[in-house]
Amino acid sequence: MKARSVAILSGKGGTGKTFVSVNLASVSTPSTYIDCDAEEPNGHLFFKPQIRRVQEVTVPLPRVDLGLCDGCRKCVDFCAFHALAWANGELLVFEELCHGCGGCLMVCPKEALREIHRKIGEVREGTSGRVRVLSGFMDTGEASGVPIIKALLGMKSSKSDNNVFIDCPPGSSCMVSESIKDADYCVLVAEPTLFGAHNLKMVHELVQLYNKPCGAVLNKCLAEDDPSLDYCRAQGIPILAQIPFDEELGFLNSNGKIAVRESERYLMMFQELLQGIEMEVPDAAVGHP
């Protein structure tokens, strides 16, 4: 079996992305789990990994040497993000708006700008049993975690044949796009409510935009109408699993336990889910782990 890169996403928080990702990675061992929800990573609360490596993530930022700058303002006019302003002989840099493209340095005729590196967070690498756990942590107050996700995904391919499970941030923002970009398959986790179905539609549209094959895991299912199930049927999205709204599971989760390591029932359910995903991933997509 070749390695697959599977992204787990949902349109809102609290649907069970981390639950599904952590448990999938735990039945697919040896495997790699990547927590791309850098704003509030929580997979590590379940895995409690032994940390082996911590790496800072930085972004480039321009610094001006006013001794060299002649105030031509080419950099100010160039910056599409309005991260630079010129007032009263002073170049103002708005750090949170800078995308670190380096364009200002290129257009400066006086070479008055240089790049410094500003820390925006870190990635932690560790192990939990036979799962390699990579987690992104964004510093408080930062605007975008995309560079952290790039750093995380850059660490995923260590020439191994292990399946990779990418626990995405909630929603369908840039951070989510970045997280699913290289995935072979997307698992959409949804709740059985109208709101849940709406959020499912959001992420479904996103994965369609990226031409990713996908399937749905319906979580917290009750013996009632399920608008998310209706949406999947209407759109032809395969249902990979229906996880019940279950007290035992709630208990395990809120105690930071990994269900498949504690319960035979959930072990079987996730083994089945994993098989389902492995059957769904088209052969053509396999081979670039």
Place this chain on the structure above:
Amino acid sequence: MKIAVPIEENGHETIVSISFGRASSFLIFDQETNTSQLLKNTAALSAGGAGIKAAQVIADSGAKILLTPQCGGNAAKVLLAARMRLYKTEPGKRAMDSIKQFLQGELEELTEIHEGFHGH
């Protein structure tokens, strides 16, 4: 002395815009020549940093006074670096009425700078 006001067109009237960074234009009134000039706010529709760009336009116009209902933190940084003074006016008011009020000393300095509506 030049005075700047963020404005919107409302029918035949030119009224004070509720937003600084996303106002459609700026009215620049030159007290010495008693003339006014309209500057298009090219930042009005930009995805981010509108306040900064708008502040740059105002600073470049040579205005030293800005009459505005509110102002965000990033725009204020540029305006203050350009040694501008900010006075509080009301949105929806006719722009020329605000300028008259300022000239008669009826407007107070704008001291509250909001955090901006960015960050997403």
